[in-house]
Amino acid sequence: MTVTGVRASARIVARPDGRGGTALPVLDGEGPLALRRTRSTGAGAKVMVVGAMSGPLGGDRFTLSARVEEGARLHVGSAAATLALPGQAKGEARYDVRLDVAAGAELHWTPEQLISADGSDLYVTTRAELAAGARLVLREEQVLGRVGEPPGRLTSRLTVRVAGRTVLDQELSCGPGAPGGWDGPAVLAGHRAVGQLVVVRPEFAQRPVETRMLGESAALIPLAGPAVLVSAVASDALRLRRLLDEALTGLG
Amino acid sequence: MSRAALLVLADGRFPAGGHAHSGGAEAAVKAGRITDAASLEDFCRGRLHTAGLVAGALAAAAVLGADPGELDAAADARTPSPALRATARRLGRQLLRAARATWPSAELDALARQFPKGAHQPVVLGLAARAAGLAPEDAAHCAAYESVSGPATATVRLLSLDPFDATAVLARLAPELDRVADAAVAAARRTAEEGVDALPAASAPVLEVMAEAHAAWPVRLFAS
Numbered sequence: 001m002t003v004t005g006v007r008a009s010a011r012i013v014a015r016p017d018g019r020g021g022t023a024l025p026v027l028d029g030e031g032p033l034a035l036r037r038t039r040s041t042g043a044g045a046k047v048m049v050v051g052a053m054s055g056p057l058g059g060d061r062f063t064l065s066a067r068v069e070e071g072a073r074l075h076v077g078s079a080a081a082t083l084a085l086p087g088q089a090k091g092e093a094r095y096d097v098r099l100d101v102a103a104g105a106e107l108h109w110t111p112e113q114l115i116s117a118d119g120s121d122l123y124v125t126t127r128a129e130l131a132a133g134a135r136l137v138l139r140e141e142q143v144l145g146r147v148g149e150p151p152g153r154l155t156s157r158l159t160v161r162v163a164g165r166t167v168l169d170q171e172l173s174c175g176p177g178a179p180g181g182w183d184g185p186a187v188l189a190g191h192r193a194v195g196q197l198v199v200v201r202p203e204f205a206q207r208p209v210e211t212r213m214l215g216e217s218a219a220l221i222p223l224a225g226p227a228v229l230v231s232a233v234a235s236d237a238l239r240l241r242r243l244l245d246e247a248l249t250g251l252g
Numbered sequence: 253m254s255r256a257a258l259l260v261l262a263d264g265r266f267p268a269g270g271h272a273h274s275g276g277a278e279a280a281v282k283a284g285r286i287t288d289a290a291s292l293e294d295f296c297r298g299r300l301h302t303a304g305l306v307a308g309a310l311a312a313a314a315v316l317g318a319d320p321g322e323l324d325a326a327a328d329a330r331t332p333s334p335a336l337r338a339t340a341r342r343l344g345r346q347l348l349r350a351a352r353a354t355w356p357s358a359e360l361d362a363l364a365r366q367f368p369k370g371a372h373q374p375v376v377l378g379l380a381a382r383a384a385g386l387a388p389e390d391a392a393h394c395a396a397y398e399s400v401s402g403p404a405t406a407t408v409r410l411l412s413l414d415p416f417d418a419t420a421v422l423a424r425l426a427p428e429l430d431r432v433a434d435a436a437v438a439a440a441r442r443t444a445e446e447g448v449d450a451l452p453a454a455s456a457p458v459l460e461v462m463a464e465a466h467a468a469w470p471v472r473l474f475a476s
Contacts, residue, residue: 157453159329166329166448170455179305179454180428181298185285186276187456194457211334211464216283219464224328224337231332233457 005059005089008033012066014045014074014105021045022072032056033064036079044073049111051080058121059089065098068105068134078111081143084152086119092153095124103133113141113193113237116175120152125159128198132163136200136227139244143237144174144192151175151192160198160227167225168198191217191233193240199251200227209251218243220250257384260354261377262394264405269346270398273339274406274474275299276459279466281410289417292407296400296425300432302456304399306330307374308436309451311395312388313443314378320363320371326448327372333460335467337372339476345370351380359383388440392433400425406474 010033013026022045029035032053040046049064056062068074084093101107109128116122130136140158144151153175160168172194174182181187188194204226212220218232230247234240260266277295280286286295310323331337348370352360360383363371370376374395381391404418435452442450463476 159449159453165325168332169326169329169449169453170332171453172455172457179301181294181296181301184294184298185280185283185291186295186298186459187302189285189458191458213461213465213468216465217458217461219333219461221332221334221460221464223332224325229332231457231460233461 005057005061005087005093006031006053006055007061009063010035010049010065012047012074012076013069014067014072015069016071022074033062040075042073044075044106046075046077049076049078051078051082054083054085055087056082056093056095056122057085057087057089058093059087059091060093062095063098064096066107066109067100068102068107070102070104073106075108076111081112082114083117084114084120084122084154085117086121086152092121092123095122097126099126099128101128101130101134101136103131106135108137110137110139113143115143115146116152116154117146118149118152120154122152123155125157127159128161130160130162130200133202134162134200135202136160136198137248138198139195141193141195141237141240141244142172153177158196160200162200162225162227165225167223167227168229170196188233191235193234193237195232195240195244197230197244197247198227199248202226204228214243214247218247220247254385258386258390258394261381261384261386262397264401266350268350269343270402271405272474273343273402273476274410275399275402275476276462276466277403277406278410278472278474279462281407283462286407286411289413289421292404292413292418293421293424296403296421297428298456299403299459300396300400300425300429302454303459304396305432305436305452305454307395307399308392308433309439310372310374311378311381311391312437312440313448313451314375315382315386315388315391316440316444318440318443318448320375320379321366322448323375324367324371326451327375330451330453330455331372333463335463335476336460340372341370343373344376347373347376347380351376351383355380355383357383388437389433392436392440393429396429396432396436400429410473
């Protein structure tokens with residue numbers, strides 16, 4: 001018997017509801033990717049991604065897309081950390097996230113951590129495509145192994161484009177079989193949690209943010225475009241989250 | 253194509269200003285992360301597979317005739333640290349001056365007009381190789397080698413490391429360096445069809461963060 005992985009996709013579309021709020025005309029989950037609208041206090045809509053099955057496991061193919069139309073505001077989080085695990089199917093798992101944000105729209109994409117468990121093999125891509133005048137807060141955190149466990153193989157690519165121009169394109173590979181030196185003094189230097197926070201605001205074009213060190217293992221840096229990146233490594237997920245939260249608060 | 257031209261371009265004495273830069277080694281030594289030949293090798297291996305791979309692919313794509321403006325923007329997106337972007341442009345400007353004097357070409361002149369403050373060094377390196385009649389493989393090897401030779405040489409000065417040990421590190425990395433250069437050229441060839449998104453984007457978070465810390469030091473031996 002041939003074992004194949006799970007194929008699943010989920011889609012979110014947010015648009016103004018005409019009454020000052022945000023409607024979700026499309027909220028389609030499938031299999032392991034369940035989507036739930038939750039109560040929201042402001043003008044934006046809030047969606048939680050709920051992992052309804054374990055995974056991604058080896059051989060799985062997940063895709064998740066969100067489109068925020070002009071004037072809409074959307075927050076997407078997840079109910080729990082995503083745990084990449086080994087599976088019965090051969091080969092790597094893939095998890096592709098596609099985000100589109102229109103002019104005058106805002107997306108907060110702040111899922112919980114991605115944990116690479118021993119023996120797992122996952123390639124995850126996140127591609128955010130923003131129109132001029134769009135706003136974004138995007139947080140990604142990778143944790144290498146559960147507590148006391150060696151990590152699996154994890155490759156993560158993050159691409160952010162604003163008005164047709166790529167302002168950030170970064171790929172990180174770690175774990176067994178990754179290109180050499182990933183755990184060495186140039187790449188992760190023994191840290192087990194690594195994170196990126198990308199904030200895109202049109203006003204950064206006129207008033208660029210200045211570079212700021214956030215302790216010894218994180219920095220807030222202006223990108224070549226109306227965007228800033230907080231790049232951080234930490235010994236564990238908790239310290240990493242604290243660094244990224246403080247940086248976001250500091251941006252006002 | 254001339255093999256000797258490759259030696260001229262890759263020579264550490266080629267007057268392009270690279271000797272003033274440690275490729276992040278100075279900050280790593282200060283942080284206690286490079287302490288001997290073994291940790292230098294680990295540092296260089298990580299830099300080779302990240303910054304070295306990206307630089308090799310950018311240089312090879314420039315030899316193949318990709319648009320320098322698009323390559324430069326791709327280099328910006330792959331270099332989040334403003335300190336490292338500034339360093340890459342400064343080195344690019346210095347290399348361009350040396351290359352225009354060595355291999356005069358209309359393309360190098362045009363690049364100088366397009367980027368008066370300097371283009372990213374690997375892009376300039378690729379166009380210099382092109383002007384010298386070299387192949388994409390040559391430019392990729394040159395860029396990948398520079399990604400490790402700079403830190404190795406700097407560490408000799410920073411730690412008083414035995415120069416024989418530092419050179420042995422480079423020799424041990426040579427087979428991996430060949431594979432990185434091959435991967436860089438393969439990716440560069442894909443840009444003809446797929447555009448600059450096909451270029452590798454391998455990143456080294458600690459190098460990027462430490463480069464910002466290093467740039468703020470009041471006194472330092474190396475510019476980066």
